[in-house]
Amino acid sequence: MKSFWKKLIIGVVAAGAVAGLVVAYIVGHQDVVKDATNDQPIKAPTRVEVVNGENVITLDQPARAGSGVVLGPLQSVSHRTEISAYGTVVELGEITDLRNTLANANAQLAKANAALAVAHPDFERVKGLFDANQNVSQKSVQAAEGAWRTEESNVQAAQAAVDAAQATAQQRWGNVVAGWVSRGGADLERLRQQNEFLVQVTLSPSQSAMTVPPEGSVQSPAGRLLAAKLVSPTPRTDPKIQGRSFFYLAPAETADLLPGMNIVMLLPIGEPVPGVVVPSSSVVWLQGKPWVYAQPKPDHFVRREISTDQPVKDGWVQPADFAKDEQVVVQGPQVLLSEEFRAQITVGD
Secondary structure (H helix, E strand, C coil): HHHHHHHHHHHHHHHHHHHHHHHHHHHHHHHHHHHHHCCEEEEECCCCCCCCCCCEECHHHHHHHHHHEECCCCCCECCCEEEEEEEEEEEEEEEEEHHHHHHHHHHHHHHHHHHHHHHHHHHHHHHHHHHHCCCCCCHHHHHHHHHHHHHHHEEEEEHHHHHHHHHHHHHHHHHHHHHHHHHHHHHHHHHHHHHHHHHHCCHHHHHCCCCCCEEEEECCCCEEEEEEEEECCCCCCCCCCCEEEEEEEECCCCCCCCCEEEEEEEEEEECCEEEEEEEEEHCCCEEEEEEEEEEEEEEEEEEECCCCEEEEEEEEEEEEECCCCCCEEECCHHHHHHHHHHHHCCEEC
């Protein structure tokens, strides 16, 4: 009997050990499978597929509305090709000094003329008395004549100073600006109050034969375009460029321009050609290049490079056939760029 119970107990213990090993194996195998599954990379959901080597992003209207993506057509324009010339916003110190010099010279001339207007009649009066009845001495006549001749010399000297100041103004600034310096008035005051800026633009030697347009655009260092109008040729050139120079007037619409600042002048040439304007809100920059997203078919978008050679106030002009019959993203292009980048990301634990 004891032997029976002993065998039974041993059998139960052995069965329990086997069952424990089986459970441990199953649990361990599940953990291994789970770990192996977690080690597999998880691809982020993507709306991008590659078609003919081009990334095509699918984004339907509800998704666009939720992410702030707005579509619109490109504005058609008639635009003249523009060339770039370099220039400088003129500092007015020399003009102000010339104005003061000329004003002082004119004041001295007016004073000398006033003195001459008194001295000459006085000489005539004294000489008349002397010739009539000798009531005045010859010495008095000589003194009056000396005073008259002195005032004549003063007038000549004052006139020479005025002429020299005007010649300096013409040699440095040309007839138009020299006229402002000479007359003063509203034209010069607008410059002095910085309501307008005088810009000296110099053409390169290869551009020297071109006809300078009466209007152009000043591109400030901040990239803004300001309409400018031609004033006159300049009597001197920029020694760094050695080309023909011209003065233009640019309005002080923004704080972008300051005296002494270097600028780029865009000068229209040739006949107007049709084109479209890509607004600046449509552009994203990638690897130093500008791009826009066009919609070749509903809910599908592709990224296309644009040219920034022809800037306008609110964007850049492109050829008329750019994205022809297609709408482009005019707001929120960064969302589509993010989708492109997200498609390249693989996430793992």
